[in-house]
Amino acid sequence: MSEPRSAPTVGQVVLGRRLQDLRERAGLKREEAAKVLRVAPATVRRMEMAEVALKIPYLQLLLKSYGVSDEEADAFVMLAEDANQPGWWQRFHDILPGWFSMYVSLEGAASLIRTYEPHFVPGLLQTKDYARAVMLSGAVGQTSPEDIERHVDLRMQRQELLTREDAPRLWVVMDETALRRQAGGSEVMRGQIDKLLTAAKLPNVTLQIAEFAAGPHPGTYGPFVLFRFAVPELPDMVYSEYLTGAVYLDGRNEVATHLEVMDRMAAQAATAHRTKEILRDLRKEL
Secondary structure: OOOOOOOOOHHHHHHHHHHHHHHHHHHOOOHHHHHHHHEEEEEEHHOOOEEEEOOHHHHHHHHOOOOOOOHHHHHHHHHHHHHOOOOOOHHHHHOOHHHHHHHHHHHHHHEEEEEEEEEOHHHHOHHHHHHHHHHHHHHOOOOOOOHHHHHHHHHHHHHHHHHHHOOEEEEEEEEOOOOOOOOOOHHHHHHHHHHHHOOOOOOOOEEEEHHHHHHHOOOOOOOEHHHHHHOOOOEEEEEEEOEEEEEOOOOHHHHHHHHHHHHHHHOOOOOOHHHHHHHHHHHHOO
């Protein structure tokens, strides 16, 4: 049997979709592919949906039955072996919920990350002290000091993607509330605003603040993140978190609605230039 995982990596999702495409191009149904492996059709479905790791012997049999050339099959198997390797974040499996493990994988593979945050500075832009203060307030539940530090370390390592060679574009709309509500006191907030000003200088980061004076906007229902990827197998995806879990949406209508809301919020929020002025003014008040 294939081995289950708490959450697939993006590489496994992509290969699963490619495997499904190869089967369909070969004109085979899942039941027929299952007979090749002598397993239930549900096993083939789980492989294609990245619900289980790709067993290399199974993969080789399927590729042969789909008429894939030896050279192409060898390349596919190499990709599968790489995709089956645990992501760096698996080192934090003891404190990382399964529903958030997929988020970290998507975040690392995205070419564009657009996020709306009404309550806190987004995790990719937090300082250590601010992140710690937020978590101590109970944002991650009842955890020990050691677990909180592990959460902080994970968050800091996630931020490395913003300065890597193939860094994604990050576009943030953040409510003024997130900066007016102090976390950790004035000194922590001054450091946090300094980090936001530094991040805003990066060529791949756009930061906008939705000011109180601008009135209500269509995103007031809650925070969400929109991912876009360079690989054609992955559609745009929306992540929406709640108290004990999260949902991942990739339906065309759902994604289009969130994209429209994000665009309208960005048009209504302060410009990137004006946002820097707001941040400087807020820092003076602390």
